[in-house]
Amino acid sequence: ETEPLTSKKDISNCNEGEDCKENGLLVRNPKSALRLVEDGNKVHPSQGDKGEAAQISNGYSGVPSSVPCNGMEDAQCTAPAATTTTTTTTSTTCGAEGQQQLMELEDRETWSKKIDFLLSVIGYAVDLGNVWRFPYICYQNGGGAFLIPYTIMAIFGGIPLFYMELALGQYHRNGCISIWRKICPIFKGIGFAICIIDLYVASYYNTIMAWAFYYLVSSFTAELPWTSCTNAWNTGNCTNYFSKDNISWTLHSISPAEEFYTRQVLQVHRSNGLDDLGGISWQLTLCLLLIFTIVYFSIWKGVKTSGKVVWVTATFPYIILFILLVRGATLPGAWRGVLYYLKPDWQKLLATEVWVDAAAQIFFSLGPGFGVLLAYASYNKFHNNCYQDALVTSTVNCVTSFVSGFVIFTVLGYMAEMRNEDVSEVAKDTGPSLLFITYAEAIANMPASTFFAIIFFLMLLTLGLDSTFAGLEGVITAVLDEFPHVWSKRRELFVLGLTIVCFLGSLATLTFGGAYVVKLFEEYATGPAVLTVVLLEAVAVAWFYGITQFCNDVKEMVGFTPGWYWRVCWVAISPIFLLFVTSSFLSNPPELRLFDYNYPYWTTVVGYCIGTSSVICIPIYMVYRLIITPGTLKERILKSITPETATEIPFGDIRMNAV
Numbered sequence: 259e260t261e262p263l264t265s266k267k268d269i270s271n272c273n274e275g276e277d278c279k280e281n282g283l284l285v286r287n288p289k290s291a292l293r294l295v296e297d298g299n300k301v302h303p304s305q306g307d308k309g310e311a312a313q314i315s316n317g318y319s320g321v322p323s324s325v326p327c328n329g330m331e332d333a334q335c336t337a338p339a340a341t342t343t344t345t346t347t348t349s350t351t352c353g354a355e356g357q358q359q360l361m362e363l364e365d366r367e368t369w370s371k372k373i374d375f376l377l378s379v380i381g382y383a384v385d386l387g388n389v390w391r392f393p394y395i396c397y398q399n400g401g402g403a404f405l406i407p408y409t410i411m412a413i414f415g416g417i418p419l420f421y422m423e424l425a426l427g428q429y430h431r432n433g434c435i436s437i438w439r440k441i442c443p444i445f446k447g448i449g450f451a452i453c454i455i456d457l458y459v460a461s462y463y464n465t466i467m468a469w470a471f472y473y474l475v476s477s478f479t480a481e482l483p484w485t486s487c488t489n490a491w492n493t494g495n496c497t498n499y500f501s502k503d504n505i506s507w508t509l510h511s512i513s514p515a516e517e518f519y520t521r522q523v524l525q526v527h528r529s530n531g532l533d534d535l536g537g538i539s540w541q542l543t544l545c546l547l548l549i550f551t552i553v554y555f556s557i558w559k560g561v562k563t564s565g566k567v568v569w570v571t572a573t574f575p576y577i578i579l580f581i582l583l584v585r586g587a588t589l590p591g592a593w594r595g596v597l598y599y600l601k602p603d604w605q606k607l608l609a610t611e612v613w614v615d616a617a618a619q620i621f622f623s624l625g626p627g628f629g630v631l632l633a634y635a636s637y638n639k640f641h642n643n644c645y646q647d648a649l650v651t652s653t654v655n656c657v658t659s660f661v662s663g664f665v666i667f668t669v670l671g672y673m674a675e676m677r678n679e680d681v682s683e684v685a686k687d688t689g690p691s692l693l694f695i696t697y698a699e700a701i702a703n704m705p706a707s708t709f710f711a712i713i714f715f716l717m718l719l720t721l722g723l724d725s726t727f728a729g730l731e732g733v734i735t736a737v738l739d740e741f742p743h744v745w746s747k748r749r750e751l752f753v754l755g756l757t758i759v760c761f762l763g764s765l766a767t768l769t770f771g772g773a774y775v776v777k778l779f780e781e782y783a784t785g786p787a788v789l790t791v792v793l794l795e796a797v798a799v800a801w802f803y804g805i806t807q808f809c810n811d812v813k814e815m816v817g818f819t820p821g822w823y824w825r826v827c828w829v830a831i832s833p834i835f836l837l838f839v840t841s842s843f844l845s846n847p848p849e850l851r852l853f854d855y856n857y858p859y860w861t862t863v864v865g866y867c868i869g870t871s872s873v874i875c876i877p878i879y880m881v882y883r884l885i886i887t888p889g890t891l892k893e894r895i896l897k898s899i900t901p902e903t904a905t906e907i908p909f910g911d912i913r914m915n916a917v
Contacts, residue, residue, distance in 0.1 A: 366431060367560055368637050374565030375638060376651060379424075381572035381724030382630050383655040386466060387623060389721065390692045392659035393666040395615050397599055397685065400606030405660075407607065407616035412656060415835035416620035418827035419792060421648035422799065422808075423626045427635030428644050429811045433736030434629035442802040444898035447879030451791050452629040453736055454872035456729045458783040459628070461763035462776045463729070464553075466690055467722040468545040468768070472523050473698065474715040475545075482711055484518035485702045491521040515699035519691070520853060529771030531855055532778070536770030543768050549723075550757050557727050557734070558753045561637045564727050571724040578717035579658075579665055585710065586668030595671025598681040599663050614842040617835060618785075623659060624652055627792035629732030636735065645816050666692065669700040676703070689777075693718065730756060777852050782865030786843050787872045793836040794876060800828045802899050 369375045396404045430440045435449030476483050483489060487496035497511035520526050529536040556567045586592055606612050625631070635644060667681075673696065674681045684696065701710045734753060738745045745752045767775045799808055805825055813819045847865075850857035880898075887894040 366637070367562060368639055369561055369565055371565070372642070374561070374568065375634060375642075376647060377568040377572040378561070378565060378634055378724065378728065379631070379647070379651045380654050381568045382634070382728035383623065383625050383651060384572075384575070384658045384721065385725040386690075386693075386718060386721050388655070388659045389662045389666070389718070390689060392619060392623070393599065393663040394685070394688050394692060395619050396663055397667070399609075399612040399615050400603040401598070402600040403602035403604050403607055404612065404616065407613045408620060408656075411613070411617045411835065412620045412624075412652070414827055414831045415617060416624045416626075417648065417652045418824060418832050419621075419626040419796065419836075420624045420631065420652050421645065421824070422796070422828060422832075423631035424635045424644040424648050425808075425812050425815070426799065427632035428638045428640070428642060429815055431636045431640075432632075433636065433739040434632050434732060435736040435740040437632060437739075438798075439903045440901050442798045442899050443902050444880050444883050444895075445794060445798040445802070445876070446883070447876035448791055448795055448798070449629070449736055449740075450875040450879065451787070451872045452627065453733050454875065455784060455787050455791070456628055456733045457760065457763065458779060458868070458872070459729055460726065460760040462767050462779040462783075463722065464546060464549055464726055464760070465542070465764055465767040465772060465776055467549050467719055467726070468542050469523055469690065469694060470715050470718040470722070471545040471549060472541060473694065474712065474719065477708060477711040477715060480708065482702045482707055483522075484515040484698060485707075487514050487517075489514075489518075489522070492517050493521075513695070513699055515702065516695045519694045519698070523694070524773045525770045526773055526853060526855075527770075529769065529774070531771060532774050532857070532861055534771065535766065535775070538765060538768050539770065539772070542772070543765075546761065546764060546768060549719075549726075550761050552723065553726050553730065554753060554757045556723070557731055558750045560749065561634070561731070564731065567727070568724050571720040571727075574720045575717045576658075578713050579661065582665050582710070582714065582717075583661065583668070585704070586665055586672070589668060589672035589704070591671045591673075591675025592668035593671060594674055594681055595667035595669065596664060598671070598685070599667035610842070614839060617839045618843075619659075620656070621789070621792075621836075621839065622784075623655055627788040627795065628729060629736055630728040633732045633735035634728070636739075641815055641817075643816050645812070645820075666697065669697055673700050689780075730760070774852055774855060774857070777850060778857070778861060778865055779868065781848050781850060783868045783872075785869070786840060787869045789836055789840040789843065790873050791876075793833060793840060796828065796833050796836065800833070803901075805829050 369378075396408075426437065426441070430437045432440065433449070434452045435446065438446040438449055485498070486492075487498050492514065493512065495510050495512045496514055496517055498514050523542075525536075525539060557564045638644065667685075670681055670685050673684045677684060685692075697714070698711070701707055701714055704710055730753075733756060734749070737752065738749060766772065767779075769775070799805075805828060808828070809819050809825065847862055850861065883898050884891075884894050887897050889897065
């Protein structure tokens with residue numbers, strides 16, 4: 259056995275200021291060694307080991323390899339005395355692979371400030387879905403009563419998975435593909451599946467932002483274009499019930515805001531459905547091109563630049579939400595909307611669908627399974643308190659969703675008051691229509707409507723931008739970590755190619771029938787695929803990598819071991835939670851309908867094919883892995899579930915391998 263770094267053995271043979279090697283340990287001098295250990299313990303004190311002698315937290319000794327490097331002697335493998343950084347490893351692989359891993363670890367950038375990371379994660383988690391999806395699902399599933407299943411699913415499903423991904427990324431410091439070499443290599447296909455899912459999301463999510471950008475540009479007028487029925491795109495059914503004339507709302511009445519959205523922005527009347535999408539809207543194409551240009555110059559240099567951009571994109575929405583909340587609360591009839599939003603329907607809690615919706619909402623709101631949390635956390639300092647980060651960011655996300663409901667429903671109450679209808683009639687719009695029709699119409703009829711329209715659509719843009727930054731960063735980090743010899747010095751070029759691919763992939767959503775494509779991808783490309791990916795990820799970490807090993811990894815970073823609650827969630831509750839939601843979705847596929855268009859049956863088949871196209875990477879890679887691994891079937895399986903590369907553990911100026 260080797261002596262630990264804190265060995266009290268006499269090192270009197272070492273001269274002052276010289277390096278000496280004792281018991282296979284490279285030490286500069288006794289005083290500096292002691293100071294190094296003390297400094298390391300200050301970084302991550304262990305709650306249960308404060309009384310013990312100062313030791314390296316993971317218990318591994320810093321010793322040079324017992325295998326010569328490329329045939330050289332041990333003395334040639336150690337760092338020269340002239341260097342300012344001593345690097346010691348226990349890897350038995352001292353060849354090109356080991357040197358490459360060490361180079362990657364030392365060159366890996368980190369966040370400039372802790373707040374950059376927190377704002378980036380919050381910006382990723384808080385997106386457009388918090389504004390439109392949560393309020394609708396809440397009132398649809400029992401109002402205030404829905405908060406009970408939502409909170410339960412967050413505590414036992416969403417937050418543990420969120421915490422798990424942050425811890426994995428921070429400890430192993432790799433993207434969603436190469437990280438599996440250090441966890442369970444046979445599940446590496448999960449990383450490829452995540453990248454495909456992220457590309458699907460980028461192909462339709464940014465189109466919704468292009469719609470918001472179109473609205474933003476159209477808002478710079480004295481009179482907003484969706485307030486009147488005298489425009490070229492309006493029909494005879496257009497009815498402006500906010501006008502001073504005594505207008506009656508009939509069954510066939512269409513608001514000017516709805517006609518602006520469907521006939522001017524989307525132009526869906528020029529498409530017959532998914533089998534006839536029509537031409538491409540050049541206005542939306544220009545909007546999307548500008549958005550991708552902003553995205554590129556925000557992320558091309560890495561987290562150093564994107565970490566600064568999120569200071570605007572992550573904080574600005576909260577300022578606007580507060581302004582809109584105050585304005586909405588002062589509108590006539592606002593109380594009707596709030597009452598409808600929070601009035602509990604306790605009978606709803608007996609319906610399985612409510613619990614499924616609660617689980618799906620918290621899962622897609624926090625966003626594990628997209629590779630983003632792994633990527634962002636991999637740029638953290640090793641001893642960052644990711645436990646605290648997980649609790650803070652997930653709590654902020656859930657509170658934002660809840661507050662957004664008040665912002666939306668105070669305005670819906672105002673709309674119901676103006677129409678002299680029940681709130682349930684006004685709140686029929688779901689998804690983007692809730693923002694681009696109902697809310698836009700309400701804003702247009704407020705005093706200072708131009709100002710409120712501009713800040714509202716700016717808020718939508720910023721909500722979407724940092725989520726796009728995050729999704730693409732998940733792919734970028736994964737590819738650069740997997741192929742560092744190709745792309746590590748060409749990040750700008752790779753990001754440029756990636757944004758071009760995403761832009762070209764979005765062309766189908768820019769057609770006159772593009773809204774139908776967006777709806778199809780939103781329901782099928784991400785939902786069941788991401789749920790399956792995270793289910794397998796949770797199983798691989800808790801059951802194959804080992805919950806004990808994972809908890810030891812967390813202790814290495816934060817200084818204390820996760821309690822029994824987290825262990826039970828990771829091993830059993832979270833996988834059951836994911837299996838429950840996935841099974842419910844697959845057993846009851848959504849019946850898609852948008853505006854007056856009912857999706858034909860074949861679109862369901864196409865949707866499942868899109869969803870399967872990403873998940874299929876997982877079994878394909880498993881088969882490939884077993885084929886290329888030498889040995890008997892049993893030996894192949896054992897090798898494929900055993901981590902193949904060690905994780906570098908930074909300790910002050912020393913880096914060790916956890917083996």
